[in-house]
Amino acid sequence: MLNILMVGNGQCGNRILDSINRQAFGSKSRFAKFYAKQQYKSNVQTLAINTAVNDLKEMKYTKAKDRIHIPHLHGVGANRNVGRKVFDENKSQIMRNLDERGSFDIAFVITSASGGTGSSFTPSLIRELKEQNDYPVYAVVVLPFREEGTLYLQNAAFALKDIRESGVDGIILADNQYLKQMGGDVETAYDSINEMIAKRLIFLLDSLDSEMMMVTDLGDFKTVMSGGAGIATIGYYEADGEVPIRTAIQKAVSPSGLLFNTNVYEEASRSMMIIKGDKSYLSIDEISTEVEKLSDSVGHVFKGIIVRKGEYPRVLSVLTLESASELEELYHLAVDAINTEKEKKERVQEDKEVDKAFSQIEGLEPHY
Numbered sequence: 522m523l524n525i526l527m528v529g530n531g532q533c534g535n536r537i538l539d540s541i542n543r544q545a546f547g548s549k550s551r552f553a554k555f556y557a558k559q560q561y562k563s564n565v566q567t568l569a570i571n572t573a574v575n576d577l578k579e580m581k582y583t584k585a586k587d588r589i590h591i592p593h594l595h596g597v598g599a600n601r602n603v604g605r606k607v608f609d610e611n612k613s614q615i616m617r618n619l620d621e622r623g624s625f626d627i628a629f630v631i632t633s634a635s636g637g638t639g640s641s642f643t644p645s646l647i648r649e650l651k652e653q654n655d656y657p658v659y660a661v662v663v664l665p666f667r668e669e670g671t672l673y674l675q676n677a678a679f680a681l682k683d684i685r686e687s688g689v690d691g692i693i694l695a696d697n698q699y700l701k702q703m704g705g706d707v708e709t710a711y712d713s714i715n716e717m718i719a720k721r722l723i724f725l726l727d728s729l730d731s732e733m734m735m736v737t738d739l740g741d742f743k744t745v746m747s748g749g750a751g752i753a754t755i756g757y758y759e760a761d762g763e764v765p766i767r768t769a770i771q772k773a774v775s776p777s778g779l780l781f782n783t784n785v786y787e788e789a790s791r792s793m794m795i796i797k798g799d800k801s802y803l804s805i806d807e808i809s810t811e812v813e814k815l816s817d818s819v820g821h822v823f824k825g826i827i828v829r830k831g832e833y834p835r836v837l838s839v840l841t842l843e844s845a846s847e848l849e850e851l852y853h854l855a856v857d858a859i860n861t862e863k864e865k866k867e868r869v870q871e872d873k874e875v876d877k878a879f880s881q882i883e884g885l886e887p888h889y
């Protein structure tokens with residue numbers, strides 16, 4: 522049995538963690554957490570951390586003992602410098618809470634790249650975890666909608682760099698911009714995106730702790746994640762009827778299944794493919810042909826097969842990337858955003874028009 526730690530930082534991280542707990546408790550009832558037992562085979566500990574108490578209160582499926590409020594007004598307002606300082610001031614409380622939860626085999630830290638709290642807590646927390654423990658720590662990072670503005674764009678660029686330099690064992694990317702095809706209003710889109718991410722992570726955890734027909738395990742996952750440029754994403758496909766396994770595998774690496782925009786055949790560096798379903802769907806010939814196709818361009822593909830009686834095929838792919846053109850695009854936009862913010866600040870400092878207006882009443886008193 523694996524001991525797994527999942528931390529969700531900031532609003533986005535908290536909500537994805539809550540979605541994981543909702544799906545793991547196996548009930549849509551908001552009281553599920555009080556009477557239902559988690560369906561994890563592994564020992565999974567979840568912990569939500571936030572500066573905004575309202576974000577924590579909003580969580581419906583995560584136990585109160587698994588939510589830590591770090592008091593700081595109502596969040597840090599997308600300011601990563603403030604976020605870093607608040608983390609440092611509260612580091613011992615956070616690390617003590619984590620220590621009390623025992624030892625782990627693997628940890629995931631989930632956050633948006635662009636807010637203030639999650640994106641600044643995450644690199645610092647990962648650095649602490651890596652210094653104090655020897656288990657692998659992976660970051661699950663959500664990139665912003667590109668139209669959300671300059672502050673979010675510049676945060677995303679710096680946060681990703683900080684996380685990469687934190688000692689993290691790998692970064693799994695999900696991109697709001699790419700996933701906004703889910704449609705609907707923002708809240709509905711968030712819920713759908715969170716559910717997609719949660720479903721993939723739960724499938725992954727379940728597989729790492731499964732008795733498979735052909736085995737992939739934590740060791741293989743570590744090897745996949747250590748490949749490429751330290752950046753990965755996850756693809757998934759779940760059939761809702763009888764679908765040939767070759768189609769299911771293709772869909773799990775196609776744009777509709779991925780969390781981040783990449784051409785797997787051009788950019789992926791290593792892969793792990795987990796295939797689940799009733800024995801009758803699991804044609805070894807079809808699986809071998811598809812996996813071979815992928816390994817021809819990707820290099821190494823670990824494959825695991827889990828037989829689940831009566832279930833339609835489901836396939837999960839973990840892909841590490843050696844290049845990511847979408848990320849380069851994001852950094853182009855971020856550089857523009859940083860320059861815009863810098864110029865604006867300089868203009869305000871140079872432009873004394875407003876000061877001149879105020880200075881006209883200097884030395885005067887109001888008369889009534």
Ligand SMILES: Nc1nc2c(ncn2[C@@H]2O[C@H](COP(=O)(O)OP(=O)(O)OP(=O)(O)O)[C@@H](O)[C@H]2O)c(=O)[nH]1
Binds near residue numbers: 637666
């Ligand atoms: N997928 C997804 N993205 C979200 C969600 N909530 C916020 N975001 C995205 O996260 C970014 C903002 O970061 P938050 O996580 O809200 O910020 P925070 O870490 O709480 O930091 P502060 O609010 O600045 O203290 C934006 O790019 C949002 O689009 C969510 O539930 N799901």
